[in-house]
Amino acid sequence: MDTRWLGRCDYLATFQEMKEFTASPANGGRDQLWICEHPPVFTLGLAGRAEHVLAPGDIPVVATDRGGQVTYHGPGQVVAYPLIDLKARHIFVKEYVFRLEDAVIRALDRFGVTGQRVAGAPGI
Secondary structure, three states, rough: EEEEEEOOOHHHHHHHHHHHHHOHHHOOOOEEEEEEEEOOOEEEOOOHHHHHOOOOOOOEEOOOOOOOOOEOEEEEEEEEEEEOOOOOOOHHHHHHHHHHHHHHHHHHHHHOOOOOOEEOOOOO
């Protein structure tokens, strides 16, 4: 898997570039891991509603086609975006999320931090 460090980059531009990358046959089916941080932004997932963003101030709110409700991203928060063709690997999304959670739990354990799953609430 190729890894790209993007530095600090605009969320919406990065989100659009990810969609283009995954939709393009020109990527040759290559999986990539994009690592970056974003200027302050709230993302509004499929389960989120505008009223969930209580006091955004000058921070932009960007609607996405991803799961979840509202997520804040900002400087100093490193974000990793795995761009993986799950269909080509015959992996369902729920199985992938479970595997990703397991990897995070194991990584946290190496730092002496206990991570855990909560039934019905994907994430650690």
